[in-house]
Amino acid sequence: MTSDLTWLSKAVTCRRIDDPDEALQLLDQFLPVYRIVNREAPYLEDENDVQAFASSWPRRVGQPGFRLALAEVDGQAVGYGFGHQLVVNTRWWKGATGPLDVDTAEVPGRTFAVIEFAVLAEFRRQGIGHRLHALLLSPSTEERVTLLVRTEDEAAPARALYAGLGYRRVGEITPFEGAPTYAAMVRDRES
Numbered sequence: 001m002t003s004d005l006t007w008l009s010k011a012v013t014c015r016r017i018d019d020p021d022e023a024l025q026l027l028d029q030f031l032p033v034y035r036i037v038n039r040e041a042p043y044l045e046d047e048n049d050v051q052a053f054a055s056s057w058p059r060r061v062g063q064p065g066f067r068l069a070l071a072e073v074d075g076q077a078v079g080y081g082f083g084h085q086l087v088v089n090t091r092w093w094k095g096a097t098g099p100l101d102v103d104t105a106e107v108p109g110r111t112f113a114v115i116e117f118a119v120l121a122e123f124r125r126q127g128i129g130h131r132l133h134a135l136l137l138s139p140s141t142e143e144r145v146t147l148l149v150r151t152e153d154e155a156a157p158a159r160a161l162y163a164g165l166g167y168r169r170v171g172e173i174t175p176f177e178g179a180p181t182y183a184a185m186v187r188d189r190e191s
């Protein structure tokens with residue numbers, strides 16, 4: 001009998017894309033993963049949100065130090081992560097709900113911000129998140145990495161992943177009025 005789960009045993013390959021033009025072309029490849037994962041709690045995004053993300057992609061790939069990491073099975077995306085460097089006048093650290101335990105001054109190339117990380121539910125806890133994270137950061141020139149992660153219970157797996165990767169929580173940020181609150185996390189480059 002053929003199992004519906006045969007794809008579970010297929011090899012997952014991961015690759016990193018630094019070229020903005022190539023990344024631009026890859027949106028259609030991983031957008032289905034974005035759509036499925038961001039439908040889950042606590043994100044609860046709808047198709048308007050997905051289209052807003054798609055529209056923002058050209059701007060995102062144009063950020064300094066942009067890179068994308070893709071996990072694929074048989075050429076189909078099952079996970080991805082991407083990020084870029086913070087610019088000097090970034091709004092990244094704005095909206096803190098209290099003091100942030102980090103130096104928020106930016107100089108070009110100082111900080112890499114992980115913007116998105118997602119793995120399809122069927123492929124989780126197989127180390128793909130770790131592999132994507134390692135690809136995004138190796139090689140890297142930045143002094144530190146930062147990310148924002150939701151504080152709800154449903155995002156506990158993501159917070160556990162980041163804590164295990166050596167990120168420390170430096171405070172909480174509500175980026176704009178009406179936005180959810182995020183734990184701000186920072187990881188210094190290993191010496």
Ligand SMILES: CC(C)(COP(=O)(O)OP(=O)(O)OC[C@H]1O[C@@H](n2cnc3c(N)ncnc32)[C@H](O)[C@@H]1OP(=O)(O)O)[C@@H](O)C(=O)NCCC(=O)NCCS
Nearest residue numbers: 117118119124125126127128129130149157158160161164
């Ligand atoms: C966060 C996410 C990308 C992790 O992907 P992944 O491929 O499962 O990650 P890995 O298998 O490399 O690492 C799993 C680690 O995450 C943590 N983790 C994952 N699922 C967990 C769970 N249900 N409970 C607790 N910790 C969990 C653990 O530290 C785990 O390590 P372990 O398996 O050695 O215990 C994935 O859960 C996901 O896509 N979640 C929904 C989207 C999301 O929240 N993205 C982050 C936005 S900031």
